[in-house]
Amino acid sequence: MFEMVDVFLAVGISIGFTILLCLYRAVRGPGVFNQVAAVNVIGTKVIVLLVTIGYIFERPMFVDIALLYAGLNFVGTLVMAKYLERGEICSA
Amino acid sequence: MLGIGDIISIIFMAGGIFFMVTGAVGLLRFPDFYTRLHATGKCDTLGEVLLITGCMIFQGWSFVSVKLFFLIFFIFMANPVGTHAIMKAAYYTGLKPWKKGEERR
Amino acid sequence: MMKRSTVAIFIVMFVFWVLLSACIKPLQGHYDHIRIVVGIICAAIATSVSRDLLITGKEDMTLRKTLRLLLYIPWELWQIVLANFDVAYRVLHPKMPIDPRIIEFDTTLRSDFALTTLANSITLTPGTITIDVEPERGRFLVHAIASKAADALLVDQTMQKKVAHVYMEEGGGE
Numbered sequence: 001m002f003e004m005v006d007v008f009l010a011v012g013i014s015i016g017f018t019i020l021l022c023l024y025r026a027v028r029g030p031g032v033f034n035q036v037a038a039v040n041v042i043g044t045k046v047i048v049l050l051v052t053i054g055y056i057f058e059r060p061m062f063v064d065i066a067l068l069y070a071g072l073n074f075v076g077t078l079v080m081a082k083y084l085e086r087g088e089i090c091s092a
Numbered sequence: 093m094l095g096i097g098d099i100i101s102i103i104f105m106a107g108g109i110f111f112m113v114t115g116a117v118g119l120l121r122f123p124d125f126y127t128r129l130h131a132t133g134k135c136d137t138l139g140e141v142l143l144i145t146g147c148m149i150f151q152g153w154s155f156v157s158v159k160l161f162f163l164i165f166f167i168f169m170a171n172p173v174g175t176h177a178i179m180k181a182a183y184y185t186g187l188k189p190w191k192k193g194e195e196r197r
Numbered sequence: 198m199m200k201r202s203t204v205a206i207f208i209v210m211f212v213f214w215v216l217l218s219a220c221i222k223p224l225q226g227h228y229d230h231i232r233i234v235v236g237i238i239c240a241a242i243a244t245s246v247s248r249d250l251l252i253t254g255k256e257d258m259t260l261r262k263t264l265r266l267l268l269y270i271p272w273e274l275w276q277i278v279l280a281n282f283d284v285a286y287r288v289l290h291p292k293m294p295i296d297p298r299i300i301e302f303d304t305t306l307r308s309d310f311a312l313t314t315l316a317n318s319i320t321l322t323p324g325t326i327t328i329d330v331e332p333e334r335g336r337f338l339v340h341a342i343a344s345k346a347a348d349a350l351l352v353d354q355t356m357q358k359k360v361a362h363v364y365m366e367e368g369g370g371e
Binding site for chain 3: 110111114117121122124129131133134135137138158159162172173179180183189190191192
């Protein structure tokens, strides 16, 4: 009748719709700071989308991939912020 | 039919989805860069924590739940630091904050 | 021999490996001795690289501070949930009642951990985001979204007092 995999499908579609909403600010936002913030938000939502897809297809390996991508998104945002503040990444 | 643990995890996941949609709507509606970071940096983090907690309750006691707990812990620590870093970069490059009564930027 | 902090970091790294690779019996894992040997080697490499990053040797009474930190976290989680409903109300209201401003205040916290915990708590409770911290004078530059949230930091100062109590520094107010 009403299985658990239907709930995960609905959650996944809602997250996809939310990512589309954030895409407007990533394209339109006046200035580069709005775009960097929107890309950071999209990256955070992709982490949760990976976990949900792992539950839909019944593969527990997707949680490890989500953990790795969380680290990558964090480091990417920090590097962008440092570059926008100083004009260079490492002062050698 | 669904057990009681499944019902509780569905409630957590619904709360998580509500906060994530609120964060995205705030990103569209607010008039300035600093206020948009307010909406996403907090509502987004809490929405994700609630959603992954719902997944943890659904799974039960296993190693996948431990990995999901590490994910929650990491998102809890990393999201505010990223928000603060980009706000500091915008402030020291000269982006002016929005006062009440001005027009949208 | 080796210092106590090195052994502590090695144990933490090894426990993290075991939890990630599922190689012990309880919690539905499979026991596999090759993974445990590889885990010991990788934990040793990671410890030798990052030996003096987390535990610097300048802190004392860390056990009591850790226990007080574990008691501080549930109060903070409750504050986060309560105040996120406030931000959701401000976003979804048709008139959007916001009134942003930038405020600045001093604290008497000086150690790295205490300043970081307070900055993270300020960023997580809705209404305020930390912009900058000066470690010499403990000065915080904060962007607030409404006057109610700004007053909770400037006038009441409950969060500063609680963080000062956790890290056992005196005062906490300006």
